[in-house]
Amino acid sequence: LSVSQSKCRKTKVLVLGAGITGITAAKTLTENGLDDFIILEYQDRVGGRAISTNFGQKADGSPYVVELGANWIQGLQTEDGPENPIWALTKQYKVSNTFSDFDSIETFDETGPVDYTSLFDDLDSAWVEAEQDAGYILRENLLDRSFRSGLSLGGWKPRRQLPGVRPSHAQAAEWWYFDFEYAFSPEASSQQYSVVNYNTTFYRFSEENNFVWDQRGISAMVEEEADSFLGQDDPRLLLNSIITNITYTPKGVTVHTTNDICFQAQYAICSFSLGVLQNDAVSFSPPLPSWKQTAIETFQMGTYTKIFLQFPPDQVFWNTSTQFFLYASPNERGWYPVFQSLDHEDFHPGSGILFATVVSDQAHRAEAQDDEVTKDEIMAVLRQMYPNTTIPEPIDFMYPRWSTTPWSYGSYSNWPVGVTLKSHQNLRANLDRLYFAGEAGHPQFFGFLHGGYFEGKEIGERVAGCVISRGKNCTDMARYERTTGTTEFEEYHAEHGWDVDSFEVAGAVASDSLNLTVAKNL
Numbered sequence: 001l002s003v004s005q006s007k008c009r010k011t012k013v014l015v016l017g018a019g020i021t022g023i024t025a026a027k028t029l030t031e032n033g034l035d036d037f038i039i040l041e042y043q044d045r046v047g048g049r050a051i052s053t054n055f056g057q058k059a060d061g062s063p064y065v066v067e068l069g070a071n072w073i074q075g076l077q078t079e080d081g082p083e084n085p086i087w088a089l090t091k092q093y094k095v096s097n098t099f100s101d102f103d104s105i106e107t108f109d110e111t112g113p114v115d116y117t118s119l120f121d122d123l124d125s126a127w128v129e130a131e132q133d134a135g136y137i138l139r140e141n142l143l144d145r146s147f148r149s150g151l152s153l154g155g156w157k158p159r160r161q162l163p164g165v166r167p168s169h170a171q172a173a174e175w176w177y178f179d180f181e182y183a184f185s186p187e188a189s190s191q192q193y194s195v196v197n198y199n200t201t202f203y204r205f206s207e208e209n210n211f212v213w214d215q216r217g218i219s220a221m222v223e224e225e226a227d228s229f230l231g232q233d234d235p236r237l238l239l240n241s242i243i244t245n246i247t248y249t250p251k252g253v254t255v256h257t258t259n260d261i262c263f264q265a266q267y268a269i270c271s272f273s274l275g276v277l278q279n280d281a282v283s284f285s286p287p288l289p290s291w292k293q294t295a296i297e298t299f300q301m302g303t304y305t306k307i308f309l310q311f312p313p314d315q316v317f318w319n320t321s322t323q324f325f326l327y328a329s330p331n332e333r334g335w336y337p338v339f340q341s342l343d344h345e346d347f348h349p350g351s352g353i354l355f356a357t358v359v360s361d362q363a364h365r366a367e368a369q370d371d372e373v374t375k376d377e378i379m380a381v382l383r384q385m386y387p388n389t390t391i392p393e394p395i396d397f398m399y400p401r402w403s404t405t406p407w408s409y410g411s412y413s414n415w416p417v418g419v420t421l422k423s424h425q426n427l428r429a430n431l432d433r434l435y436f437a438g439e440a441g442h443p444q445f446f447g448f449l450h451g452g453y454f455e456g457k458e459i460g461e462r463v464a465g466c467v468i469s470r471g472k473n474c475t476d477m478a479r480y481e482r483t484t485g486t487t488e489f490e491e492y493h494a495e496h497g498w499d500v501d502s503f504e505v506a507g508a509v510a511s512d513s514l515n516l517t518v519a520k521n522l
């Protein structure tokens with residue numbers, strides 16, 4: 001031990017970050033009889049990217065609580081099939097949520113309301129082709145493609161001039177189907193893993209998305225989980241602890257924070273977002289090996305920005321029985337394409353609240369500019385959508401800057417084109433006694449709250465096993481110094497974090513559905 005390390009506070013396991021992953025990992029340690037841990041968290045709160053804020057005003061003058069980050073429980077449960085653990089938590093902790101109806105949508109362009117919803121049918125059939133093709137790519141160990149090529153091969157070509165179809169309408173429809181979920185374009189996203197991500201969630205659990213509007217905020221479920229194993233003012237949860245350095249060795253892990261406090265443990269679980277790792281917000285000693293750094297730089301961190309507007313509730317100008325409003329910009333794909341109404345009987349009726357969502361480059365652009373500029377751009381769009389209507393000035397306006405938030409640097413991860421499962425495994429693999437967990441580490445549920453939950457549980461169990469067996473039952477996770485162009489079908493197994501079958505088809509929850517999708521391709 002160096003002199004400085006000898007003064008460190010000691011524990012058996014350090015859990016770095018108190019989002020859904022970190023809290024699930026710490027709870028798993030507790031369930032395995034391991035109480036000697038410390039959770040270190042940057043923020044003054046628990047929940048990570050499950051985060052809400054006050055916005056606007058209710059009739060009594062108090063604010064609404066709206067979600068800046070995660071908002072939907074994505075995939076619930078089909079009959080007595082597998083259940084999304086996030087759905088289970090929302091039920092357990094009575095977190096208010098309602099079915100989000102993606103069929104409740106009106107479409108617009110720069111001339112006002114125009115119905116181009118029939119394009120969704122074309123997209124549906126191309127999507128099915130791309131899905132089946134993805135199964136084939138995976139099963140036959142073929143080179144991955146972009147989701148764009150998958151859609152094109154399925155006959156969906158939004159830039160092509162087709163009789164009666166405006167490319168801007170087609171692009172808005174496509175954004176609604178793809179970018180709204182992945183926070184990246186189909187060009188930038190893996191065909192294979194976009195399908196895996198979608199199918200394992202929506203075909204395995206259920207196709208429903210429930211929208212959380214609980215006035216405690218969606219993080220209530222993470223807070224309640226933390227309370228289930230931590231005492232009041234538990235000294236094992238240290239908020240406002242900004243970690244600057246992580247030193248790892250075969251004997252243990254030492255962590256330093258900005259206020260020059262250090263902690264030393266036998267093991268550590270780091271749950272920082274991919275964005276935090278990519279932005280070098282934390283230094284590692286020794287520096288990360290090249291296979292780990294390569295994995296960190298290879299995967300993508302998306303930006304998904306919700307922009308909130310409250311209008312005078314008695315001057316609401318949109319249809320309050322509709323949930324979504326899709327706008328096709330004539331000039332730029334992804335220009336304030338989706339508006340969502342919270343002034344709806346299922347959410348906050350009478351609130352006058354509408355929010356727009358932008359992702360990727362459009363999100364970076366909006367996040368880099370002043371509120372007033374963004375507000376003017378949005379108001380111009382709304383005036384096009386409702387040409388013969390007087391649209392009042394919003395009485396409140398607000399949006400987060402995810403791309404520069406220092407504890408997140410982005411919203412959630414995405415799988416780029418042509419990266420294999422084994423390359424992804426390098427993102428997950430431990431370095432000596434330092435383990436990594438988090439939403440981005442799950443090869444199937446990446447980008448979702450439940451991805452973080454499952455990784456937290458798996459890594460928590462692994463580390464508990466290491467501590468309890470005093471290292472005897474502790475083997476390094478698989479890692480690959482050299483990664484090749486594809487991953488063999490036989491290598492899709494738990495050692496690479498692949499714990500559920502990804503070939504499920506809608507409505508089928510049994511793992512033997514694998515052959516159904518593949519058979520259609522052969």
Ligand SMILES: Cc1cc2nc3c(=O)[nH]c(=O)nc-3n(C[C@H](O)[C@H](O)[C@H](O)COP(=O)(O)OP(=O)(O)OC[C@H]3O[C@@H](n4cnc5c(N)ncnc54)[C@H](O)[C@@H]3O)c2cc1C
Binds near residue numbers: 018041069410411437
């Ligand atoms: C805008 C947006 C919309 C989303 N929508 C959905 C959705 O509808 N449904 C869904 O399922 N998922 C959604 N997600 C994704 C979901 O929020 C994440 O997958 C999940 O919250 C990640 O949890 P995590 O614990 O892995 O990471 P995090 O929640 O990021 O937790 C990591 C923790 O580490 C802390 N930390 C970071 N750096 C340091 C440091 N240097 N020192 C100490 N602590 C540090 C952070 O403060 C954070 O609390 C969305 C995310 C965003 C941002």
